[in-house]
Amino acid sequence: MTTETTASETPETPETASAPAPAASGLIGLPAPLGRALATGGGILAVVSTFMSWTWTSAFPGDLTVYGYPGGLQVLVLIGGTLTTLFGLASYGVRGLGALTPGSADSALKMAALGTFGTAWYTVIAISDELGGVVNLDPGGFVVAIATLAAVIGALALPFERPEPDPVDPDDTGWELFRHNSRQKMNTFRAAFAAKAPEPARPLPSWAEVLVIVAAMAVGLVVFSYGIGTSYDELFIGFLITAGFGFAAISKAGIVARVSAITTKHRNITMTGAFLAAAAFPFTQSNDQYATIGVYILIFATVALGLNIVVGLAGLLDLGYVAFLGVGAYTAALVSGSPSSPLHVQWPFWASALLGAVVAMIFGVVIGAPTLRLRGDYLAIVTLGFGEIFRITVLNLDGTSGPDVTNGSNGISSIPNLNILGFDFGAEHQILGSTIGRFANYLLLMLIITLIVVIVFRRSSDSRIGRAWVAIREDETAALAMGINGFRVKLIAFALGACLAGLSGSVQAHVTYTVTPEQYQFAYVVPPNSAFLLAAVVLGGMGTISGPLVGASLLYLIPAKLQFLGDYQLFAFGVTLILLMRFRPEGLIPNRRRQLEFHEEAEAPAVLTKAGA
Template sequence: MTTTEQTTAPVAPRPATGIIPLPPAAARTATAAGALLTLASTFLAWTWTAEFPGDLTVNGYPGGLQVLTLTGALLTLLITLSAHGVRGLTWLTPGGKHSPVLLLALGTFATTWYAVIAIAVNLGGLANLEPGGWIAALASLATLVAALGLPADTPLEGDRTTPWKRFTHTFKAPTPEPAAPLPSWAEIVIIAIAFGLGLFVFTYGIDTEYAELFIGFMLLVCFGATALARTGLNHRLASYTAKHKNVTVTAAFVAAFTFPFTQTNDAYATIGTNILIFATVALGLNVVVGLAGLLDLGYVAFLGVGAYTAALVSGSPSSTIGIQLPFWAAVLAGAAASLIFGIVIGAPTLRLHGDYLAIVTLGFGEIFRLAVQNMDGVSGPNVTNGPNGIPNIPELEIFGFNLGESHTILGVELGKFSNYYLLMLVFTIIVVTVFRRSDQSRIGRAWVAIREDETAARAMGINAFRLKLLAFALGATLAGMAGTVQAHVTTTVTPTEFKFVEAVPPNSAFLLAAVILGGMGTVSGPLIGASLLYLIPAKLQFMSDYQLLLFGVALVLLMRFRPEGLIADRRKQLEFHSADQPGPGSPPKGDTSLSKAGV
């Protein structure tokens, strides 16, 4: 071989090895054995006293946090066997093989050790652990160590062989293998099963009775969801849902409709109702921010306009108008009032851009709150009763059906908040339909063009001001419509509910965070983001003093590791990750020509 040939000869790629120097077969066997031992430990007592919630003192019957460890260990075992090529389980890992095992092992370890630490802290020391608790802790640690010895799904080079880089590399999305064609009925069954599992997980999270169980649940869900996405199953499901869009939407709302029938405590239905209100308003904001790219920091004021309008015409004894309209008329009045306010505020301000528009909308939100606070007959006209608000809003009665009373439907007794949940679900369907139709229309494409580059959109003949005003008005209308239901759910409307930042959502800051957290420009993104931002504070009330601090930390971490949101469209994924994960036809790393072009 000549000198030239020697210098130009290709270098063999570095083998994909794990962090712990173990043969792949030994690492898989050790991981499976550790997961099996962790699973078995949940059938032993973890503590001797029932003072710790969940009753972890029973042998042979897992309870509380033990159920979460059992679930994590079972998933780890199944994915490990799938990666090992066990017949009948290989469909579980069409994309990543070993990185899902590592993530599940980490999630099981975090959940188990959190339980052990919580027992020690609550009961006063590690002496309160029974042998089952020690076995679970050591077995989950051994499983994680063994999983670190599994080879990476893609070659690791340079500093990516360090533990931290290995984990961050593990979190990246896979490219799954092509799926074998299935009959349409089989794909529809898979979609139905997926939404059924989603309903079960959501219901389990809402029904958690104590904070320790909810924290363990969130730990397992975070790592478990990421691991299952890393297997490539989400890509398979996405291909099926894209093919059967109408079936997917129907399955989603059937699952949502089923939720109140799974509840035995109306207090948990209260959380579901408030989540739907929060999510619907966030989806309306997504029209303004996600589609048109208008940064609105006073959006909660439109929710307040709808709520106050409905309260004034509801027949409340405290209403200064003293009239009572049917509910459908109150909804139209609230939506119309918000629409008018949206046009009045948007017409003079939407010629501004960026931070200037954000400051103006923030000012509008504060002006609205101060205005309704001073309309008390002393500082201003007597319209809203000032700081006292409008209490004693009567319960809704639709077609003789009083939503404030319990009713038996399909053999299940539904309380007040379950009734309002079903009503709010109807409004959510309306808002989702409006959003989808707008997004897929010519106007929606024009909004996206304005969001990406307003100058270029104007050059192509788009009337940017008119379309931005339309987005602003539509978003305000949707928020006002949701506000009419909120007024009857809370039975009281006060100015303090509509601040920019408040410990209890919805408020402008949390609404904007729900859109960004979930994924701008998508339907399911704001729904998921709003659910998380409402459910977590509702379940972890002992952290209320540090809620805003934790909220800020969560946003920083999200912007660092998932800037496109939990549910991102293809455009956002390319914008944030095309340089890290070049695919077929992607520019080489460092080439930003497509990014500059808005692709």
């Protein structure tokens, strides 16, 4: 009889008895319990410090001189300190906080501590720089600086645990090495999947899941309203730091994955809640100032979602997509009663919007038919050329270089405001006791357009043709071998994306009053343009619905808020994009497949190591 010796039955030798098991360590050589205590205690002190005075004078914006009432940047540190404290207590296994961290409590604690440290120290440095030295700090400023420094030191002391690679036999042949590497990649892939997937949890009742969706939409509305309404530059930079690290913290904790699973289960409720939350935004504003930014963000986001069909689903790199937006805008402007239009007609909005979408779709078919047989860089170059051809063409249709259709560089101006069923979009209206201005009216209209685009995207991606797009994107040669008509499938994607862009362009023409060729360049100063649209899709998350919407919002909001940097604005913006692509290459709200492709060497949790032992 053959006997097997398990690990627990192995005889203990003096060498194995005296050699302790290697302990995982963090970036700083402190014991993990001490690091966890430092991080949690630092978070608590950071919260306490926000109720103290940070500076003696109200010259620094936000009035940080009041005891017992946080203001300005103190509110952001209060949020970060609260998250740090909660994740710290959850890492201790405090009863009742387990649901807060279905993922990794230690990883969430690190991100929260780093965000709190960044916001606090930015505020302390800004006070010292603007007011003339650290002498302008009150006790609260010193307390928050020391507390957040201790918290980040403690967080960095928490261990990083990775799966150990399989040993390589030096006598293996080439085929055996290939099999070993393949097996190792599969193990790493499984570890990455286990690291990203939240732990199984007790299913919530349906009413509780609906409440989770409502809470998520409410939080999203509050964060967006706060970010867009920041009244001074220092507050917006602090908001970016807190929001960025806060999102990373709740993502590491597994909350984002858990909420995403619930919203996926209740898609219709989620879409309805998102629409209502966005519709409530104008009612949270006291004037039309921030509704202006909101309507332009929606136009930008809707066009980016249309581009996501072409780039995210079908995998076609289109660098001239903004031209389809211009086609829709010019078409609607020509038939909307503008005095500078040579047609001198005024169609109702539904007719002009439908015409803009159809004409843009026709242009998509005409341009796509001879070019979509190309692939990769060649297709990108051709689409970039089409974008420039469109701009030069409308520039030359001025009555001198060509027929008088678009008024050349002057464009089509004085486009009248919409009037739908007696509702004048250019006038103020009283709705539910709130005054809704011009841009708020157009924001509500763009919400309806966005909802239409989202429904089209969702239905298309879930259909047979959507699966064919994904197959073409993953491997066109294999898709063709399986019988998919690659040219027809890509042409449908190109035409549908162009149609959605033309629909958004018909609204943009009325919002901006004027359409000119300079608005539709590849890299225009103000988005939307082809470069920013593509960046919005990649940054937000290719192939998803919410990804381009979030990416477009950030890409429009950040440059608008960084104007105080002057000549360094684009530099700071570029550095921000590089950092995001370095640490989040799959996008802010990624597709699951792409997330695992970009993180094959992700950290595996300690549970995985114990399970494998």
